[in-house]
Amino acid sequence: MTEARRNQGGGVQSVERTFELLELMADAGGEVALSELADKSGLPLPTIHRIMRTLVGAGYARQQPSRRYSLGPRLIRLGETASRALGSWARPYLAELTEATGETSNMAVLDGAQIVYVAQVPSQHSMRMFTEVGRRVDAHATAVGKAIMANLPPEAVTQLLTRAGMPPQTERTITTVEAMHAELARIRDQGYALDDGEQEVGVRCYAVAVPGAPAGAAISISGPEGRMTRIATDDVVPLMQRLARELATDLSVGNTA
Structure with a gap:
C-alpha cells in the first residue's frame, strides 16, 4: 500500500x-x-x-x-461473519443468473489456499448440482478457484499451489503448477474459467471473477455435463461478467463509509 x-x-x-x-x-x-x-x-x-x-x-x-x-484465531469469527454477509449481498445476482440459465449458481471466495462457497441459488431441475454453503475445496480443481487465481500475481499462484498441493480429483484434474499457469493464461484471454469434470466426473462449471473483490471471489454456474454443453458460452459468459461487475460495484458502495 x-x-x-x-x-x-x-x-x-x-x-x-x-x-x-x-x-x-x-x-x-x-x-x-x-x-x-x-x-x-x-x-x-x-x-x-x-x-x-x-x-x-x-x-x-x-x-x-x-x-x-x-x-x-480471533480472525476466524470475523471471517465467518463476513462470509455470511457477502453471501447475502450476492444472492440476488445469483438468482438472476439461475433464472437466465436454469442451472445452479454459486459464489465462492479464496480463503488461504482453499475455496469456500459462501452463497448458492439452486436449479429447479430434479437433477442438479448442490454444493453446501461453507464447503471448502482445493482451488486447482474448480472453475471458481481458477477464475480467482487468474487474477493473482503468478508468484502468488505458485506459492498457493505449492502450499496446498494439487491432488487429482478426477482423471481430468490439472496436477502441475506449470500446466495451471498455462490454464490461467487461457482464462485471462477468454474471460472465464471452465471446470470440465475436474472436480467431479460428469459435472461442468463456468466461472468468472468478481473484479476487485478484496479476498478474491468468483461466481459460477454448474450442472450435469449433458445440459451444460448445450449452454452457449457466447450468451452466458457476458451475462456472468455483467453480474460480477454489478456485484463488485454493489460491494464497493456497501463498503463506503
Whole structure:
C-alpha cells in the first residue's frame, strides 16, 4: 500500500497500517517474519513491531517459536461473519443468473489456499448440482478457484499451489503448477474459467471473477455435463461478467463509509 493510498479519504493511519499488515500476512499464506512485512509495506520496523504486539495481545495474531508471526484465531469469527454477509449481498445476482440459465449458481471466495462457497441459488431441475454453503475445496480443481487465481500475481499462484498441493480429483484434474499457469493464461484471454469434470466426473462449471473483490471471489454456474454443453458460452459468459461487475460495484458502495 502506498503512502498516498494510506492517507486517501482521511482515514486513521494506525488502523490503515494495521489492516495493511494483516492483508500482507494473508497474502503470504498466514505467516511472515517482521523483515518480510517491512520489505513489502515500507513501514519502519519499530512501527510494525508495535502493531504486531498489539495484534498478538488482542488475539488477532500469534508469535511462533521461530519469532515469525501468524494470523490469530480471533480472525476466524470475523471471517465467518463476513462470509455470511457477502453471501447475502450476492444472492440476488445469483438468482438472476439461475433464472437466465436454469442451472445452479454459486459464489465462492479464496480463503488461504482453499475455496469456500459462501452463497448458492439452486436449479429447479430434479437433477442438479448442490454444493453446501461453507464447503471448502482445493482451488486447482474448480472453475471458481481458477477464475480467482487468474487474477493473482503468478508468484502468488505458485506459492498457493505449492502450499496446498494439487491432488487429482478426477482423471481430468490439472496436477502441475506449470500446466495451471498455462490454464490461467487461457482464462485471462477468454474471460472465464471452465471446470470440465475436474472436480467431479460428469459435472461442468463456468466461472468468472468478481473484479476487485478484496479476498478474491468468483461466481459460477454448474450442472450435469449433458445440459451444460448445450449452454452457449457466447450468451452466458457476458451475462456472468455483467453480474460480477454489478456485484463488485454493489460491494464497493456497501463498503463506503
